[in-house]
Structures are given as structure tokens and as C-alpha cells.
Amino acid sequence: MATIKELHVNGTRRALDAEADRTLLSVLRDDLELTGSKYGCGEGRCGACTVLIDGQPTRSCTTRAGSVQGKQIRTIEGVASGDKLHPLQEAFLQAGAMQCGYCIPGMIMSALALLANQTRPSREEIVRFMGGNICRCGTYGRIISAIEQVAQAGKGGGK
Amino acid sequence: MNEHLQCDYMLEPERYELYENSNFSWEIDRRAFFQIVGSGIVVALFLTDAPAAQQPPQRRPRGGGGSMPQEIGAWLHIGEDNAVTVYTGKVEIGQNIRTSLTQVVAEELHMPVERIQLVMADTQRTPFDGGTAGSRTTPAMAPQLRRVAAAAREMLLDLAAEQSKLDRTALTAADGKIVHAKTNQSFAFGELTKGKKLMKVIGQELPTTVPKDWQIAGTSVAKVDGRAFVTGSHTFTSDVKRPGMLFGKVLRPPSFKATRTSVQTQAAEAMPGVKVVRDGDFIGVVAPTEQAAAQALAAIKAEWQTKPQPSSDELFQYLKTHPGGGQGFGGRGGGNQGSVAEGLKDADHKLQATYTIAYIAHTPMEPRAAVAEWVDGKLTVWSGTQRPFGVRSELAGALGIPAENVRVIVPDMGSGYGGKHTGEAAVEAARLARAAGKPVKLVWTREEEFTWAYFRPAGVIEVSAGAKKDGTLTAWEFHNYNSGGSSIRAPYEVPNQRAEFHGADSPLRQGSYRALAATANHFARESHMDDLANALHLDPLAFRLKNLKPGQLRDVLEAAAKHFGWGKARPEPGHGFGLAAGTEKGSFVATCAEVKADPAAGIVKVIRLVTAFECGAVLNPDHLKNQIEGASVMGLGGALYEAIQFAGGKILNPRFSQYRVPRFADTPVMETVLLDRKDLPSAGAGETPIVAVAPAVGNAICAATGIRLRSLPMIPNGLKQPVEDGKRGS
Numbered sequence: 004m005a006t007i008k009e010l011h012v013n014g015t016r017r018a019l020d021a022e023a024d025r026t027l028l029s030v031l032r033d034d035l036e037l038t039g040s041k042y043g044c045g046e047g048r049c050g051a052c053t054v055l056i057d058g059q060p061t062r063s064c065t066t067r068a069g070s071v072q073g074k075q076i077r078t079i080e081g082v083a084s085g086d087k088l089h090p091l092q093e094a095f096l097q098a099g100a101m102q103c104g105y106c107i108p109g110m111i112m113s114a115l116a117l118l119a120n121q122t123r124p125s126r127e128e129i130v131r132f133m134g135g136n137i138c139r140c141g142t143y144g145r146i147i148s149a150i151e152q153v154a155q156a157g158k159g160g161g162k
Numbered sequence: 163m164n165e166h167l168q169c170d171y172m173l174e175p176e177r178y179e180l181y182e183n184s185n186f187s188w189e190i191d192r193r194a195f196f197q198i199v200g201s202g203i204v205v206a207l208f209l210t211d212a213p214a215a216q217q218p219p220q221r222r223p224r225g226g227g228g229s230m231p232q233e234i235g236a237w238l239h240i241g242e243d244n245a246v247t248v249y250t251g252k253v254e255i256g257q258n259i260r261t262s263l264t265q266v267v268a269e270e271l272h273m274p275v276e277r278i279q280l281v282m283a284d285t286q287r288t289p290f291d292g293g294t295a296g297s298r299t300t301p302a303m304a305p306q307l308r309r310v311a312a313a314a315r316e317m318l319l320d321l322a323a324e325q326s327k328l329d330r331t332a333l334t335a336a337d338g339k340i341v342h343a344k345t346n347q348s349f350a351f352g353e354l355t356k357g358k359k360l361m362k363v364i365g366q367e368l369p370t371t372v373p374k375d376w377q378i379a380g381t382s383v384a385k386v387d388g389r390a391f392v393t394g395s396h397t398f399t400s401d402v403k404r405p406g407m408l409f410g411k412v413l414r415p416p417s418f419k420a421t422r423t424s425v426q427t428q429a430a431e432a433m434p435g436v437k438v439v440r441d442g443d444f445i446g447v448v449a450p451t452e453q454a455a456a457q458a459l460a461a462i463k464a465e466w467q468t469k470p471q472p473s474s475d476e477l478f479q480y481l482k483t484h485p486g487g488g489q490g491f492g493g494r495g496g497g498n499q500g501s502v503a504e505g506l507k508d509a510d511h512k513l514q515a516t517y518t519i520a521y522i523a524h525t526p527m528e529p530r531a532a533v534a535e536w537v538d539g540k541l542t543v544w545s546g547t548q549r550p551f552g553v554r555s556e557l558a559g560a561l562g563i564p565a566e567n568v569r570v571i572v573p574d575m576g577s578g579y580g581g582k583h584t585g586e587a588a589v590e591a592a593r594l595a596r597a598a599g600k601p602v603k604l605v606w607t608r609e610e611e612f613t614w615a616y617f618r619p620a621g622v623i624e625v626s627a628g629a630k631k632d633g634t635l636t637a638w639e640f641h642n643y644n645s646g647g648s649s650i651r652a653p654y655e656v657p658n659q660r661a662e663f664h665g666a667d668s669p670l671r672q673g674s675y676r677a678l679a680a681t682a683n684h685f686a687r688e689s690h691m692d693d694l695a696n697a698l699h700l701d702p703l704a705f706r707l708k709n710l711k712p713g714q715l716r717d718v719l720e721a722a723a724k725h726f727g728w729g730k731a732r733p734e735p736g737h738g739f740g741l742a743a744g745t746e747k748g749s750f751v752a753t754c755a756e757v758k759a760d761p762a763a764g765i766v767k768v769i770r771l772v773t774a775f776e777c778g779a780v781l782n783p784d785h786l787k788n789q790i791e792g793a794s795v796m797g798l799g800g801a802l803y804e805a806i807q808f809a810g811g812k813i814l815n816p817r818f819s820q821y822r823v824p825r826f827a828d829t830p831v832m833e834t835v836l837l838d839r840k841d842l843p844s845a846g847a848g849e850t851p852i853v854a855v856a857p858a859v860g861n862a863i864c865a866a867t868g869i870r871l872r873s874l875p876m877i878p879n880g881l882k883q884p885v886e887d888g889k890r891g892s
Contacts, residue, residue, distance in 0.1 A: 025453045033409075033451065038401035039394020041576075043527050044608040048818040051527055079394035092392040096384065099784050102792055103256025104391030105398060105527040105576030130826045137818065139527050140256050140577055141795025142788065143829040 251291025297846020509628025528576020621645025
């Protein structure tokens with residue numbers, strides 16, 4: 004069976020030894036101990052496992068690890084700079100945009116991708132772009148507010 | 163036990179977690195506490211008036227492991243290092259009680275929230291708790307913690323007076339210190355407790371700060387540990403990793419109640435690193451990766467004898483014709499009075515209708531998961547459950563070991579909504595780990611969670627009511643088949659009333675769900691009230707107020723209507739306004755809805771929800787708003803789309819691609835009005851805000867289109883195809 008020996012995650016080359024057909028989600032969580040990305044459905048329909056692959060929001064639960072070799076993978080663990088939170092993370096905290104928090108890493112990764120492509124999305128654009136992420140606690144209104152807050156401040160695209 | 167809870171015991175057969183028997187009973191062992199925490203001071207609250215104390219205790223041999231006596235409700239420790247640690251058996255599910263409970267402790271100790279740590283839901287370290295359910299944390303646990311904190315403050319004042327020889331009455335607690343203002347001296351808590359092993363056991367009577375004087379409680383403190391959630395560093399159960407840990411999978415039948423006739427496991431056993439575990443009827447696999455475990459499971463060939471079972475198409479007829487279940491509570495009513503027959507004779511208008519409620523799934527984003535580890539015959543399980551002590555008993559029973567040898571730890575969970583009261587994954591992981599001789603992680607797939615957890619009960623509700631021309635209700639008869647008895651009694655003043663719950667033989671495994679049957683019962687009642695108002699040509703708000711005495715329900719109804727602009731604003735063409743109100747778990751809610759409905763296109767869009775809510779003195783306004791908004795969004799799912807479809811013992815839509823939950827686009831504008839009653843004790847708030855959502859939306863749809871929808875969900879296939887009464891197409 005084909006194996007992969009390295010992935011580029013959060014700006015670092017990470018050595019590993021994993022079957023290439025395993026899911027990226029499993030490799031991130033179980034081999035690289037990056038457990039911020041969550042399992043929610045296994046069919047790419049809830050967004051809890053969202054990571055960025057070369058900047059594109061991607062469902063890591065339906066992505067084979069072997070297909071992202073050599074690509075830049077960014078996970079929730081790579082969003083803050085050391086102790087300094089990303090403005091989106093700050094905005095989620097300010098807006099109280101969470102209850103149980105399980106969906107939040109995926110929400111932040113999707114929102115990061117949105118703001119990277121579109122610095123001032125409208126409410127409708129936010130709703131459309133985020134449509135693949137589920138929050139069962141129902142904090143959608145607050146998540147929209149958090150994204151809007153960052154968009155208005157024009158701080159979404161940066162590290 | 164108060165009357166309200168007593169009533170719940172009788173009326174809520176689905177809340178089986180409350181029937182849990184005591185497993186332990188012994189007097190307090192001072193040493194046990196200090197073994198856990200080291201020196202300092204400990205304050206423990208003794209539940210002298212708890213239900214458990216009134217029952218003959220079931221004695222079991224006393225074990226080690228530092229287990230708490232069951233009569234202790236909560237306890238608190240202040241160590242030499244200034245650390246204040248509070249121990250409670252409650253579980254953080256996302257309702258943010260870690261924050262609100264910390265606030266009440268901070269309030270009494272007069273110290274910052276950041277310096278207090280809550281240890282929650284660890285059966286070895288925290289007091290016994292029946293489960294985090296029924297909105298009981300705020301009314302029951304918060305006062306306990308408040309009292310232990312107040313007692314600790316008084317002990318610290320005593321210690322400071324004793325050690326400093328200063329006048330005790332001139333000492334105060336401020337900012338985590340005991341302060342003598344006159345001489346500007348201060349004593350850190352840790353300094354005062356150094357070298358001490360003082361323990362105080364208190365009862366329920368100690369006075370605490372009244373809500374109107376609150377400084378920290380009652381304010382919008384941000385979620386404790388919020389940073390861990392936005393950085394992905396919080397450890398949920400499924401994130402726990404143990405040395406040498408393997409991944410497990412369990413062989414499940416293709417349909418409910420199927421029995422295995424043969425099984426071949428050789429192919430799976432031949433796979434590298436795989437072990438097949440057989441333990442009676444239980445078959446599972448463990449492997450070094452999740453994928454290897456899944457492949458091994460797929461390699462097991464089993465044959466099954468299936469059983470014919472009812473399907474969702476015939477569900478409502480089935481429930482009406484198959485009495486049973488309900489743990490012996492069938493036929494119990496919610497306070498019958500007068501004569502319904504006489505009342506109907508007095509009515510100018512009578513209305514009879516049947517409402518139906520589908521099974522729905524909780525689908526918490528974190529599915530059931532557990533990590534189990536055995537060391538020297540003792541078992542530790544990390545698992546997301548709302549009943550850690552109940553799951554400890556389940557584990558002890560299933561594994562045949564004393565409960566003292568089982569430790570259940572619940573990391574703050576990826577939600578539950580009443581759906582995680584049981585320990586299936588915990589038991590499975592423990593079996594696998596015992597056989598494997600290594601720690602095992604088991605995470606249910608989404609399909610497993612949809613299929614093998616339990617559902618909110620389906621139900622049929624029949625309502626017959628009558629009113630005079632002026633809107634005075636004369637008769638109200640209400641029968642609930644299977645869904646449950648919560649809030650079965652109308653809160654309106656009706657001289658002739660009959661409300662009964664009838665247990666049925668549920669085709670699917672059912673259990674607690676946020677607000678239990680209060681959602682179903684409010685849906686039927688408040689839809690019926692609306693139809694009566696329409697038939698009598700009365701305004702729905704005026705009709706309700708006519709039948710309500712002054713009080714909390716009236717207050718929320720008027721507050722919601724005022725904020726919404728009820729009776730003032732006119733709906734745009736194609737839009738409709740609806741309202742509904744109710745009470746459950748000691749709190750009160752009214753919801754006004756605006757919908758846009760287009761029967762030609764089959765579309766309903768909920769535009770705006772205004773909710774007025776009253777739950778006594780508010781502990782954390784922002785978190786309360788968050789709960790109200792969240793309950794509203796969750797309520798929209800069950801109101802409009804969510805329904806479990808099943809046939810032949812199989813769930814037909816066990817995926818998010820097949821079962822529609824509310825998403826971003828379904829979120830209306832939400833406005834909340836909090837009626838902060840500082841003169842009343844705080845009641846729980848995680849559940850009640852959901853109960854008026856479905857009827858308010860249904861009433862708004864009816865106002866917009868004239869179409870009365872009497873089945874939950876109301877528009878699983880769009881507005882064009884309203885489901886017939888008592889029957890649902892799949």
C-alpha cells in the first residue's frame with residue numbers, strides 16, 4: 004500500500020508514515036495530533052473538519068491524505084500567531100459565537116477562506132459561503148456577526 | 163423536593179435518568195477529601211433535604227478510589243497556592259454552566275472569575291449527581307455552590323481574625339483577599355489556609371447574596387476557556403489520546419432487533435494489527451488506525467435474522483393502537499377538573515383536531531465517543547455523557563466490576579440536547595479495551611449516531627376545546643399518545659379541563675430531548691388556541707390574555723407582543739404574523755414570528771422571531787440570549803423539516819445529506835426580551851425557549867396563507883404538500 008512520508012502543515016514540513024488512502028482528517032488528528040479539526044459526518048456535509056488546502060476550504064474527512072502531498076495545509080492550530088489570536092478568533096469570542104464549540108474550528112476555517120477572497124462580504128454572501136457548516140447549537144446569527152465585524156474592520160485577509 | 167419537580171416525576175416517563183437509584187451511602191470521610199486535594203480548607207454541602215436522603219439507602223461495600231459520599235451536593239477547596247477549586251458532578255454541554263456556576267462562586271467569595279477553577283463531572287473527584295438534565299443546574303446546583311462559597315468566605319474571615327487578632331467585623335473579602343480597610347492590611351486566601359486541614363460541612367440554610375446586590379453573577383461574563391475553543395485546543399472526548407491506544411469499531415445488526423445467525427471473522431483476524439473481540443453477543447474490532455478498524459469490520463461476514471417492524475408511514479396509527487411503554491404512567495393526567503362534556507355544552511364554538519409529531523434526532527455535532535483504559539482491573543472511561551454517574555453504573559453492570567473500580571470523566575462536551583444520557587459508546591470501548599489489553603478509542607460514525615442513539619418521541623395529540631363568543635374558554639380536553647406529559651396541562655384558566663398522557667409501544671428507541679414533550683404539547687395547544695381565536699374573530703393575543711390571570715405567562719406574552727409591534731404593524735403581502743406562549747421547568751416564554759409564505763412556490767421563510775423570556779433572576783444575560791437564540795434555531799428544525807424516516811427496522815435518512823437540520827440560510831432575525839426578575843429564584847433556561855417556536859411559526863404560516871399545518875415537521879416537502887392529519891408520507 005502506498006504511504007506518504009511528509010505533509011506541509013501550518014508552514015512546517017511534518018514527517019509521518021501513513022497510508023495514502025487514509026483521510027486527511029484522520030492523519031491530522033491521529034498521526035500529527037492536530038485535533039482541532041473535528042469529525043462530524045464523514046461525508047463533507049457539516050464542515051466541522053474544514054481545513055485550507057492552498058487557501059481553498061476543503062473537507063478533510065473526504066480528502067485522501069495522499070492527494071495533498073506537497074500542498075500547503077492550514078488547520079485551526081495554524082490560525083493564531085503564537086499567543087496572538089487572529090482577528091476572526093477574537094471576533095468569535097467577542098460575539099459570544101459559540102455554545103459547545105465543537106463546530107467552531109470548522110467555522111473559523113471557512114470564514115477565513117471567505118475573507119481571504121472577499122474582504123467585505125455582504126450578509127447574503129456570508130450566509131451562502133458558510134452554508135456547508137452546521138452548528139447544532141444554533142449560533143449562526145452570532146457567527147455572522149463575528150464575520151461581519153472582521154469584514155468591517157478590514158482585517159480578515161491577513162495572518 | 164418542590165411540587166413542580168414532583169409533578170415532573172409523574173408526567174415524564176421519558177426522563178428515565180431521574181429514576182436512578184442511589185449506589186452509595188456512607189458518612190463523610192474527611193480524609194478522603196484531603197487525599198484528593200492536599201491541605202487547605204474544604205467546604206462541602208450536605209443535601210439534607212434531597213430526595214435520596216428520604217429513601218432507605220442501598221448500602222454497598224465501601225471502596226477506594228476516593229469516591230464521594232452521595233449526600234454531598236458540591237464542594238470547594240482553597241489551597242495554599244491561592245487556588246480555588248470547585249467540584250460539581252454537573253456536565254458542561256455547551257449551555258455554559260461552567261461560566262455561570264463560576265460566577266456564583268466568584269460572587270460569594272468576592273474574587274475574579276479567572277481565579278476559580280471548576281472540576282466537573284469526574285466520578286472520582288466530584289460529588290454524585292443524577293445527571294445534567296431537566297434545566298436543574300441553575301435552580302439546584304447554583305444555590306449549592308453559592309452556599310459553599312459563602313461558607314468558605316466566612317471561614318476565611320474567621321481565620322484572618324484569629325491569625326491577625328484584628329476585629330472580625332472590620333474584615334471583608336475583596337479581590338481574593340481578606341482585607342482590613344482601616345490598617346490597609348490584607349491576607350491572601352492561600353496564606354490563611356497554609357498548613358490547615360479544615361473541613362466544614364454545611365446544610366442548605368446559609369444565607370447568600372440577594373440578586374439585587376449581585377456584582378459578578380447577573381453580568382455577561384464571557385465563556386470560561388473560550389480561547390481553547392477558537393484555537394482548537396479544547397480536548398473533547400474524541401480528542402483524548404492515551405499511550406498505545408487502538409481504535410475500535412463495533413459490529414451492528416442491519417436492522418433493529420435483528421439477531422445474528424452466523425458470523426465469520428477469519429478474514430478480519432488475518433489483517434495486520436487487527437484483533438477481533440467477541441464478548442457474548444458483542445463483536446467488535448480494534449486496530450492501530452481508524453481506517454484499519456473500519457476495514458476489519460467490513461471484512462466480517464455475518465448473517466442476520468430480521469424482524470418485521472412498523473414504518474414511519476404507519477407510525478401514528480400504530481401509536482394510537484399499541485398502548486404500552488411509558489413506565490406505568492399511561493393514563494395519568496395533568497390536573498383534571500370540572501366536566502369537559504358540560505363545558506362543551508356551554509361553548510358557542512367547539513373545535514376538535516389531531517396533531518402529529520415525528521421522531522427527530524438530536525444529532526449533536528460530536529457523536530457519541532469514548533476512550534477506555536484499564537489499569538490493574540480498574541477502568542477509566544472518558545466519554546461525552548450527561549449522566550457520568552449513571553454511565554459509571556452502566557459500565558459496572560456491563561463489565562461485572564464494582565462501581566468503585568470505574569471512573570468516568572466527561573470532558574466539556576460537543577453538545578447533547580438531552581440525547582447523551584446513556585453510555586453505549588463507553589460500554590463498547592470498555593469491552594474492546596479489556597479484550598485488547600490496551601486503551602481503545604471508539605467514535606460513533608454519524609450514521610451510528612443517527613441510528614443507534616435514541617430519538618425524541620413521536621406522538622399523536624388530540625385536542626377538543628370550546629369557547630364562548632367573548633373568548634372565554636369553557637372546555638379543554640387533551641390527549642397525548644406517546645410523546646410525553648411535559649406541559650400537558652393548559653396554562654389557561656379553563657373551568658373544565660382534562661389532560662391525559664397515554665404511553666405507547668414505541669417502534670423506535672426514544673428518550674429525552676431538549677424540553678421533552680413540552681414542544682409537542684405547546685405546538686398542539688397553541689395551534690388550537692389560534693384556530694379558536696380565528697373562528698371567534700378575536701385577535702390571538704387578546705384571546706389568550708382573556709384566559710390568563712395576571713402573572714408571569716401574561717408578562718412574557720405582553721412583552722413579546724409589544725417588542726414585535728403586535729397589533730400595530732401590518733404584514734406585507736405574502737407575510738404572516740403568529741404568536742405562541744407557554745411555560746415549562748419554571749420559566750416562561752412567548753414567541754412572535756413573522757414568516758414569508760408562497761404556497762405556489764412551496765416556500766416558507768421565517769423572517770423574524772421575537773422571544774420574551776423570564777426565568778427569575780438572570781445569571782448571565784448574554785449566555786441566556788445565546789440559549790434563547792440557539793433553542794429558536796433548533797426549534798425551527800423540528801418545526802419545519804426534521805423527521806426520522808424508517809422502515810423494516812432501518813433508519814432511512816441517517817446522514818446530514820438526507821436529514822435537514824437548520825443551517826445559516828434558515829436563521830431568521832432574532833430579537834430577545836429578557837424579563838430579569840431579581841425578586842425570583844433563577845430557573846433553568848436551556849430548554850423552555852424552544853417550546854413556543856413551532857406553534858408561533860405555524861400560526862404565522864396560517865395567517866399568511868390560511869393553511870393550518872398540524873404535523874411536526876410542518877413542511878418536510880415544502881408548503882405545497884401539507885401532510886394529512888394523522889398520516890405522513892415518507
